[in-house]
Amino acid sequence: MTAEEPTIALIGPGAIGTTVAAALHEAGRTPVVCGRSPRAQLELRDDAGSVIVPGPVRTDPAGIARTADLVFVAVKTTQTEAAAPWLSALCGAETVVCVLQNGVEQEELVSPYAKGGPVLPSVVWFPAQAQPDGSVWLRGDARLTVPDNPAGAVVAEALRGTRCSVELAADFKSVTWRKLLQNAAAGLMVLTGRRTGMFARPDIAELSLAYLRECLEVARAEGAALGDEVPREILGSFQAYPPDMGTSILADREAGRPLEWDIRNGVVVRRGRAHGISTPISDLVATLLAAASDGPG
Known part of the structure; x- marks a missing residue:
């Protein structure tokens, strides 16, 4: 990753997105968080307490001044098309886009909205639930599995030493x-x-x-x-x-x-x-x- 900011961005601060944002924030790698609704902060809760990720959540792609090295896409697949303006603003030709979605067709669904950089599918293994007060309750250990390739190594490095472990899978x-x-x-x-x-x-x-x-x-x-x-x-x-x-x-x-x-x-x-x-x-x-x-x- 380059030394310029922002190096990491996250689209979709729902249950999964908040968990990943909190993991990055705890390690001093707070991402730029992008979403549909303005929020002053994000909160992740677990049995040990809570983590506050400072905001604000950005809601206007036009306000993004430069591209990111790594973008996590944590919107539902039903919202992928709506996230296209964010991908356009955040992605350059070398941006790694890590897709935190369900299914076996992540690359096919997201690649048309990226700008030619690697689109990395993932498997999300942790139970995180949105709460009525807007916080997220993490009810187990956070873990991702990604393909064992150069883009996967970028994600593993970004989350190294955080509460969200990353497994590199040869047989993804x-x-x-x-x-x-x-x-x-x-x-x-x-x-x-x-x-x-x-x-x-x-x-x-x-x-x-x-x-x-x-x-x-x-x-x-x-x-x-x-x-x-x-x-x-x-x-x-x-x-x-x-x-x-x-x-x-x-x-x-x-x-x-x-x-x-x-x-x-x-x-x-x-x-x-x-x-x-x-x-x-x-x-x-x-x-x-x-x-x-x-x-x-």
């Missing part, structure tokens, strides 16, 4: 598809309106395993090296969470916001069809999530 495809299976199963919480405690029900556990095994077949066809044990491991992780744990897509449903149904669930249907794989559970889940998100009615 397998990691990102494993996370997609987890995200797909979380969609069942939207359809029931329930939190993770529902996975203790034997009928929900049985349905979840069948759904995850269907998704696993598609993931393997896409080149992911995932074993037969993965569906049960993912179900076990849901069952081990506190019963009141939510998920971002459930929070969006409760707030009446558009759902990331296509990149979390619909992608299994799309990729399955491309490989000639039957996905009856995915067909049903994706259809119901699409209707819940987009209507009519």
Whole structure:
């Protein structure tokens, strides 16, 4: 990174963005934070206390005077197009853009809005939840996985020594598809309106395993090296969470916001069809999530 400021910027100070901004701020690398709504500061809370990230949150891309070396994109995939003016203002030809979004199509979705620099996908593993007072509650350790390449090394260096650890993965495809299976199963919480405690029900556990095994077949066809044990491991992780744990897509449903149904669930249907794989559970889940998100009615 260069010595000029700003070297790091973050677009989207929601739950994930606030966590990363707080990690950087604690290490003396406070990013320029960009978003839709003006805020004086960000607050991250955990069991040990809270971290205040000084603002203000910038709301006008025209006010950005120079590009950044590293930009974290932490908006939902449904908001990527709206973030395009920020990417235009913050990115130069060598800017590394690290995408903190769900799904296995991050590069395809964000690259059209960058300026030719590397677009780095990531997998976000930490449970962070926005609170009614505007703070974010971090309910576990913060960890990212990124590809083991030069852009990944830039992100690892930026977060070195912070509360957010970074794993460089040689087989990133397998990691990102494993996370997609987890995200797909979380969609069942939207359809029931329930939190993770529902996975203790034997009928929900049985349905979840069948759904995850269907998704696993598609993931393997896409080149992911995932074993037969993965569906049960993912179900076990849901069952081990506190019963009141939510998920971002459930929070969006409760707030009446558009759902990331296509990149979390619909992608299994799309990729399955491309490989000639039957996905009856995915067909049903994706259809119901699409209707819940987009209507009519």
